[in-house]
Amino acid sequence: KGTTREQRALKYLKEHAREGDPDSVLETFDEFCRTQEWAMNAAEEKGDILDEIVRELRPTTCLELGTYCGYSAVRIARQLSPSARLITVEVNPDYAAVAREVVKLAGLQDKIEVINVDSGDVIRELKDKYDVTKLDLVFLDHWKYLYIRDIKLIEEEKLLKKGSVVFADNVIIPGAPGYLEYIRGSKNYNSTFYSVHFEYMDDMKDGVEKSVYIGDE
Numbered sequence: 001k002g003t004t005r006e007q008r009a010l011k012y013l014k015e016h017a018r019e020g021d022p023d024s025v026l027e028t029f030d031e032f033c034r035t036q037e038w039a040m041n042a043a044e045e046k047g048d049i050l051d052e053i054v055r056e057l058r059p060t061t062c063l064e065l066g067t068y069c070g071y072s073a074v075r076i077a078r079q080l081s082p083s084a085r086l087i088t089v090e091v092n093p094d095y096a097a098v099a100r101e102v103v104k105l106a107g108l109q110d111k112i113e114v115i116n117v118d119s120g121d122v123i124r125e126l127k128d129k130y131d132v133t134k135l136d137l138v139f140l141d142h143w144k145y146l147y148i149r150d151i152k153l154i155e156e157e158k159l160l161k162k163g164s165v166v167f168a169d170n171v172i173i174p175g176a177p178g179y180l181e182y183i184r185g186s187k188n189y190n191s192t193f194y195s196v197h198f199e200y201m202d203d204m205k206d207g208v209e210k211s212v213y214i215g216d217e
Ligand SMILES: O=C(c1ccccc1)c1ccc(O)c(O)c1[N+](=O)[O-]
Pocket: 040, 041, 042, 066, 141, 142, 143, 144, 169, 170, 173, 174, 199
């Protein structure tokens, strides 16, 4: 084949989605994953919860760890106000390249910045290099064992304020046990678990965790 699954998905999007229309890009990506090849997007059910969080929170500065092909980046950014922005971090260069194309196809390149680095490095640079003061929304969707390292780094950098939301995917499959124990045990967060289906698999249960920061700023 010579192509990767992510490149095949991008090709499908370019051929079937309406350019400049984020809703069309998302619908087309879901169609690709249901009819052609599975991909690890925060799809329908998880996406609906993410949509509701963004609508309610109206965040101005969002951080996503784990861009993959940009599905959730588009999902978040399509609801952001004109001056709001999303910084999304992807360590895999092939994924980052595809994500940049998907973001462009959706017409959201002015709201989304895809950074191809290790999340642990970029969190320390957000204030100085990326002009971030506080994060209103954090979406954890990268390697599951890194959730706990990175949330501690985010706290260390004092990037959260009262009301900031940390939303974590896959807390059941593949699972992030250390993270769940940490965040649920912390007095600095009020956490809510949502039982959802694993993306595109109607017979598999996963879970997402929404944690509202109530700690010191
Ligand atoms: O880790 C996997 C994984 C593991 C094994 C095979 C395929 C994917 C995964 C599965 C579902 C997700 O929603 C997700 O974000 C990830 N991920 O890599 O971050």
